[in-house]
Amino acid sequence: MTPATARVAAADLDTGVGSSSWWRVALTGQVTGPLAALILAVVIFSTTTENFFSGANLALVVQQSVVVGTLAIGQTLVVLTAGIDLACAAIMVMGSVVIGRIAVSGNVWLALLAGVVVTVLLGAVNGSLVSLASLPPFIVTLGVLTALTAGARLFTDSASYPIKSTLLTALNHGPRVGGVTITYGAMAWIGLTVLMAYALTQTKWGTRIYTVGDNPHAAELVGINVKRVLFGVYVVAGLIYAIAAWQALGRTPTADPAGYPTANLDSITAVVIGGTSLFGGRGGVTGTLVGTLIVTVLQNGLTHAGIDSLYQQVATGVLVVLAVAVDRLTRTRQSR
Amino acid sequence: MTTQTVLQARGLSKRYGHVVAMADCDFDLRAGEILGVIGDNGAGKSTLIKALTGALVPDTGVIHLNGEPVSFRNPLEARRAGIETVYQELGVAPALEVSQNLFLGREQRRPGLRGSLFRQLDKPAMRRASAEHMADLGIRIQSIRQRVETLSGGQRQAVAVARVAAWATRLVVMDEPTAALGVRETHQVLDLILRVRDRGLPVVLISHDMPNVFQVADRIHIHRLGRRVALVNTGDVTMDDAVAVMTGARSPADVPQVQVSTPDEDASSPKGTDHGER
Ligand SMILES: Nc1ncnc2c1ncn2[C@@H]1O[C@H](COP(=O)(O)OP(=O)(O)OP(=O)(O)O)[C@@H](O)[C@H]1O
Ligand SMILES: [Mg+2]
Numbered sequence: 001m002t003p004a005t006a007r008v009a010a011a012d013l014d015t016g017v018g019s020s021s022w023w024r025v026a027l028t029g030q031v032t033g034p035l036a037a038l039i040l041a042v043v044i045f046s047t048t049t050e051n052f053f054s055g056a057n058l059a060l061v062v063q064q065s066v067v068v069g070t071l072a073i074g075q076t077l078v079v080l081t082a083g084i085d086l087a088c089a090a091i092m093v094m095g096s097v098v099i100g101r102i103a104v105s106g107n108v109w110l111a112l113l114a115g116v117v118v119t120v121l122l123g124a125v126n127g128s129l130v131s132l133a134s135l136p137p138f139i140v141t142l143g144v145l146t147a148l149t150a151g152a153r154l155f156t157d158s159a160s161y162p163i164k165s166t167l168l169t170a171l172n173h174g175p176r177v178g179g180v181t182i183t184y185g186a187m188a189w190i191g192l193t194v195l196m197a198y199a200l201t202q203t204k205w206g207t208r209i210y211t212v213g214d215n216p217h218a219a220e221l222v223g224i225n226v227k228r229v230l231f232g233v234y235v236v237a238g239l240i241y242a243i244a245a246w247q248a249l250g251r252t253p254t255a256d257p258a259g260y261p262t263a264n265l266d267s268i269t270a271v272v273i274g275g276t277s278l279f280g281g282r283g284g285v286t287g288t289l290v291g292t293l294i295v296t297v298l299q300n301g302l303t304h305a306g307i308d309s310l311y312q313q314v315a316t317g318v319l320v321v322l323a324v325a326v327d328r329l330t331r332t333r334q335s336r
Numbered sequence: 337m338t339t340q341t342v343l344q345a346r347g348l349s350k351r352y353g354h355v356v357a358m359a360d361c362d363f364d365l366r367a368g369e370i371l372g373v374i375g376d377n378g379a380g381k382s383t384l385i386k387a388l389t390g391a392l393v394p395d396t397g398v399i400h401l402n403g404e405p406v407s408f409r410n411p412l413e414a415r416r417a418g419i420e421t422v423y424q425e426l427g428v429a430p431a432l433e434v435s436q437n438l439f440l441g442r443e444q445r446r447p448g449l450r451g452s453l454f455r456q457l458d459k460p461a462m463r464r465a466s467a468e469h470m471a472d473l474g475i476r477i478q479s480i481r482q483r484v485e486t487l488s489g490g491q492r493q494a495v496a497v498a499r500v501a502a503w504a505t506r507l508v509v510m511d512e513p514t515a516a517l518g519v520r521e522t523h524q525v526l527d528l529i530l531r532v533r534d535r536g537l538p539v540v541l542i543s544h545d546m547p548n549v550f551q552v553a554d555r556i557h558i559h560r561l562g563r564r565v566a567l568v569n570t571g572d573v574t575m576d577d578a579v580a581v582m583t584g585a586r587s588p589a590d591v592p593q594v595q596v597s598t599p600d601e602d603a604s605s606p607k608g609t610d611h612g613e614r
Contacts, residue, residue, distance in 0.1 A: 202454075202455075202456045202457055202459075203455045203456065203457060204443050204445075204455070204457065205455070207432075207436065207443055207457065210429070210431065210432060211429050211432065211440060211441075214429040214430060214431040214432060215427070215428070215429045215430065217425060217427065218426075218427040218428055218429050218440065219429070219440075219441075221391075221411055221421075221423060221427040222427070222440045222441030222442070223410075223411065223412040223415065223441045224441050281429070281430075281431040281432075282431045
């Protein structure tokens with residue numbers, strides 16, 4: 001036993017050692033700011049528009065958040081390592097058209113499996129280029145995005161596939177509670193957030209991700225295999241994008257190679273607004289959940305306020321730049 | 337104090353293209369001592385330390401740890417052998433808590449199912465152990481849960497030192513641990529180094545600060561042009577003499593040197609091939 005571990009049993013010291021449950025840490029960690037912003041947005045739209053604050057519309061907000069929210073979980077993992085995934089929605093779309101095309105033959109389980117394989121493989125492509133080839137994530141994922149945008153059209157001949165299988169649209173269904181439907185897709189999104197919050201804050205895997213994002217040099221010196229951590233993150237993100245693809249097929253039962261054009265940036269916006277630093281090592285998926293809701297509430301609320309969807313995009317753009325500026329400011333204030 | 341040799345190297349060399357960073361360099365560290373390593377910028381001190389701690393593989397030469405030949409291929413192997421290093425580039429993760437930094441790469445899981453099935457880290461135990469360890473070393477911080485970036489420069493360096501002291505079983509190496517620190521913080525770190533030595537771990541201290549080295553070191557290794565030119569007892573030489581030897585103003589023969597035990601036959605045979613290039 002090493003000296004430090006040998007003395008674990010010693011008396012508690014008055015140095016703030018007291019334990020608190022992990023979920024409380026995950027919740028209170030860095031989400032207070034984003035949470036306040038979310039509440040503010042909800043209050044503003046509730047008072048200024050007529051139909052925003054209703055059970056049905058708030059349930060709709062959740063439905064509208066599911067796909068981007070799930071993508072944003074994968075995006076969070078990547079951003080925590082100081083990377084960025086510009087291709088996340090493109091990978092999801094590729095997965096969904098693969099599912100849609102194979103499902104035409106009738107074998108939906110095979111279609112679903114093929115979709116997972118494709119997104120995981122594409123994650124592995126990102127991961128190996130970033131880790132083994134040490135290429136900047138921005139360039140790698142931009143290249144993958146460009147190739148996939150064309151690739152999805154080539155694969156489908158620019159056609160889209162209607163989805164008829166109940167399995168493939170299952171995530172858009174669910175139990176009705178108090179007049180609104182809680183879909184399985186929404187449950188999957190929340191469940192995945194909880195699972196990842198646990199994995200990031202309570203396991204070695206998570207600590208390694210934070211360490212690699214925070215100071216890759218220190219990570220290497222303490223024997224962390226930085227390349228393996230990076231590769232793993234992109235692969236897990238690919239797996240998460242497959243779930244997003246399944247959710248997307250439920251929400252709009254068409255596998256469209258040109259679908260979800262703004263989801264790449266929306267997911268990055270959600271991550272950044274949720275308090276995860278683009279410089280890596282800080283943040284988490286709980287914040288991303290809140291960030292996703294902020295993005296959706298803004299779009300949904302502006303629609304209710306009768307504002308053109310093009311202005312909504314402008315608003316989202318302003319929001320993400322603001323969030324990055326705040327990130328930058330806080331980073332330089334506490335820089336080494 | 338015993339005079340047993342803990343770490344010994346003979347004939348180490350390393351070149352980067354045309355640059356000879358280390359040429360036929362010897363090294364000796366005794367049990368229970370603080371060994372100061374001094375030398376000009378670019379003399380090759382960091383290169384030597386990296387070779388001793390597995391951060392680089394020397395082109396030639398042999399290293400003995402407690403009399404056993406060792407050849408580390410990476411820092412992990414050196415750490416498994418009980419050698420811990422604070423590198424010149426600070427190796428802490430600023431966004432993580434103090435206790436997370438102390439356990440960086442060595443996290444403990446909870447006992448029972450929570451650890452084995454749910455892979456949950458034992459954060460309370462790690463915090464408790466960290467707090468106690470910091471208190472042992474006399475390092476005062478407000479909370480073990482503070483992020484390292486919220487600490488002062490001296491406290492951050494103290495965290496880095498505390499980490500190596502916690503895990504080292506054979507020896508501790510520190511490459512300029514007081515660089516960029518203020519006077520008060522420097523003295524805190526020097527105190528810490530003395531405390532680490534007093535707990536029985538020999539310390540290799542690389543520093544440009546002569547008064548500091550003369551204050552805490554038991555012996556001084558003088559490095560010049562990629563090799564050790566002299567090994568002296570701190571009390572036997574003046575600071576001016578040491579600096580003169582270090583810069584080449586005086587010949588090493590002019591100062592009273594320590595006799596090092598002759599290495600084993602196998603330790604002395606593979607000599608470097610790069611001598612005299614400069
Ligand atoms: N990775 C490398 N590639 C090429 N040259 C190197 C490399 N590392 C060190 N050198 C060269 O080897 C020589 C010794 O460098 P080293 O860092 O060991 O010096 P040092 O004594 O630690 O200096 P300082 O006091 O400035 O830290 C220098 O000339 C340096 O430029
Ligand atoms: Mg150096």
